[in-house]
Amino acid sequence: MTIPRIEFRHISKTFFGIAHAVPALQDISLKVMPGEFVTIIGASGSGKSTLFNLCVGLIEPDAGEILIDGEIPQNRTGMVGYMPQRDLLLPWRSVLDNVLLPLEIQGIPRKESRQRAFDMLPHFGLEGFENEYPSALSGGMRQRAALLRTWLMGRSTLLLDEPFGALDALTRKELQDWLLRVWQEFGRTVMFITHDVEEAVYLADRVIVLSTRPGVVRRELKVDLPRPRRQRMIAEHRFGILVRGLLADLGVDV
Amino acid sequence: MRWRRDFVPPALLIVVLILGWYFVARVSGLRSFILPTPLDVFRAGWETRGLLLNAIGTTLLATGIGLMLALVAGIGIAALVDFWSLAHRALYPILVVSQTIQILAIAPILIIWFGFGLTPTVLIVVLFCFFPLAISTADGLTSSDPELIALLRAMGANKRQIWRIVRLPSALPSFFSGLRMAVTYSVVAATIGEWVGGSPGLGLYMLRSKNALATDQVFVAMFITSFLSIALFMLVYGIERLTLPWYHSAQRTEQWEGPGIY
Ligand SMILES: Nc1ncnc2c1ncn2[C@@H]1O[C@H](COP(=O)(O)OP(=O)(O)OP(=O)(O)O)[C@@H](O)[C@H]1O
Ligand SMILES: [Mg+2]
Numbered sequence: 001m002t003i004p005r006i007e008f009r010h011i012s013k014t015f016f017g018i019a020h021a022v023p024a025l026q027d028i029s030l031k032v033m034p035g036e037f038v039t040i041i042g043a044s045g046s047g048k049s050t051l052f053n054l055c056v057g058l059i060e061p062d063a064g065e066i067l068i069d070g071e072i073p074q075n076r077t078g079m080v081g082y083m084p085q086r087d088l089l090l091p092w093r094s095v096l097d098n099v100l101l102p103l104e105i106q107g108i109p110r111k112e113s114r115q116r117a118f119d120m121l122p123h124f125g126l127e128g129f130e131n132e133y134p135s136a137l138s139g140g141m142r143q144r145a146a147l148l149r150t151w152l153m154g155r156s157t158l159l160l161d162e163p164f165g166a167l168d169a170l171t172r173k174e175l176q177d178w179l180l181r182v183w184q185e186f187g188r189t190v191m192f193i194t195h196d197v198e199e200a201v202y203l204a205d206r207v208i209v210l211s212t213r214p215g216v217v218r219r220e221l222k223v224d225l226p227r228p229r230r231q232r233m234i235a236e237h238r239f240g241i242l243v244r245g246l247l248a249d250l251g252v253d254v
Numbered sequence: 255m256r257w258r259r260d261f262v263p264p265a266l267l268i269v270v271l272i273l274g275w276y277f278v279a280r281v282s283g284l285r286s287f288i289l290p291t292p293l294d295v296f297r298a299g300w301e302t303r304g305l306l307l308n309a310i311g312t313t314l315l316a317t318g319i320g321l322m323l324a325l326v327a328g329i330g331i332a333a334l335v336d337f338w339s340l341a342h343r344a345l346y347p348i349l350v351v352s353q354t355i356q357i358l359a360i361a362p363i364l365i366i367w368f369g370f371g372l373t374p375t376v377l378i379v380v381l382f383c384f385f386p387l388a389i390s391t392a393d394g395l396t397s398s399d400p401e402l403i404a405l406l407r408a409m410g411a412n413k414r415q416i417w418r419i420v421r422l423p424s425a426l427p428s429f430f431s432g433l434r435m436a437v438t439y440s441v442v443a444a445t446i447g448e449w450v451g452g453s454p455g456l457g458l459y460m461l462r463s464k465n466a467l468a469t470d471q472v473f474v475a476m477f478i479t480s481f482l483s484i485a486l487f488m489l490v491y492g493i494e495r496l497t498l499p500w501y502h503s504a505q506r507t508e509q510w511e512g513p514g515i516y
Binding site: 053056057058077078079082084086088090091092093101102104105106133135153 | 399401402404405406407408409410411415419420423424426498499500501
């Protein structure tokens with residue numbers, strides 16, 4: 001039996017605001033298997049980012065356990081690749097020094113880490129831009145730089161929090177296809193948060209639907225569309241059925 | 255062409271102002287010890303150039319030493335306040351109160367304690383300058399983006415790494431604006447110290463000129479003081495632009511140019 005990369009067991013988390021308690025997540029259990037592409041969808045405030053923050057060790061759950069590669073680590077920070085909702089590139093560092101950040105933190109010698117970065121730059125479409133400051137990059141390139149930074153952490157699992165949320169529709173589609181290509185070529189495991197129903201279906205092996213307050217897993221949907229995915233599949237009948245099902249789960253389509 | 259756009263207008267204005275001053279001084283018929291003409295001032299400066307050069311040297315020495323000490327004190331206090339929240343609560347209000355105390359009242363006390371000469375002057379420079387440095391550096395250190403810090407933690411960074419990679423760099427712009435303020439005060443602070451304490455710098459030159467009703471020389475000292483302040487300001491600004499090229503990148507300045515509701 002294969003060991004899941006990530007496993008949440010009965011996770012609950014409540015935030016205590018000034019006026020009232022917010023039950024962000026309640027009794028969440030889910031597994032992500034090696035090499036899987038799982039998308040998580042839910043309305044704003046359904047606790048998607050909280051799920052990631054728990055997984056990377058920024059916050060602790062009130063109840064439940066988080067397993068990484070079958071073990072419950074003492075300290076989860078640094079164990080999975082994490083890309084937050086905003087790209088958060090350091091404005092005072094060049095693109096290269098930004099993407100090298102995780103390697104610098106891990107204490108890897110600069111020569112070696114530069115080599116790793118330069119090997120990956122072409123795959124991320126950043127060749128020739130390594131010496132620019134982030135302010136000189138387009139929105140799409142900034143996202144790619146943030147993704148490369150996450151990638152270079154070298155962890156087998158990547159948690160991507162709405163990486164394409166702020167992009168225009170065309171750039172977004174381009175980056176979706178590009179992400180799927182890199183994912184297939186290098187065989188990492190991906191958890192991907194999105195607001196966009198089509199994006200959730202298009203990318204995923206499995207879609208997890210979260211409901212709002214409390215955030216519970218409302219549904220898990222297997223996407224059995226063939227790979228590699230093509231944008232034209234969006235217009236196909238089977239895709240439409242999946243999207244319609246999701247919209248119903250989200251309570252958008254009645 | 256930035257150069258031309260940025261420097262020509264103020265230069266023109268200065269020329270116009272000097273001409274206007276010359277005109278007023280001549281037409282009004284005021285006597286030279288009340289309102290000297292620009293030419294009088296220039297001549298007075300030239301005639302006392304030996305004395306002036308020495309005075310400038312003395313003043314710059316006190317300013318320089320004072321600024322260095324203020325840097326050490328300001329950054330030290332900022333770091334202390336940053337690492338230790340008790341110090342923050344205890345020190346911050348006292349720092350602010352310390353700035354409401356009249357330096358002119360403290361100066362004679364410093365002279366009683368430390369005697370005449372360089373020491374009280376240097377101390378007055380420190381008193382003027384450490385405050386903007388301490389406050390701006392402390393504020394800069396707390397200004398870093400919490401999400402950025404969270405990201406580094408998620409990547410497995412320890413406290414030291416977070417300090418070096420995020421907090422220190424994001425404090426720099428604020429530190430530099432404090433430093434610019436400090437150097438602008440510093441020369442004037444030194445002349446005040448000399449005026450009160452009798453160290454032979456521009457302040458004493460000014461005091462003696464005033465006592466001798468040599469108004470033109472007072473003007474000379476005034477101009478040199480502000481020239482030195484401006485030069486120090488520009489020096490710091492230059493260093494800042496070299497140190498923080500990302501902060502002064504072309505895009506950033508362009509964004510804020512042009513007419514708008516701001
Ligand atoms: N640190 C915190 N303190 C207090 N409340 C919080 C905190 N973080 C999140 N919350 C609350 O928990 C709930 C879930 O937040 P979360 O950011 O996980 O939602 P999300 O699904 O990522 O939303 P979005 O799609 O808008 O990013 C929200 O109601 C939010 O107000
Ligand atoms: Mg979120």
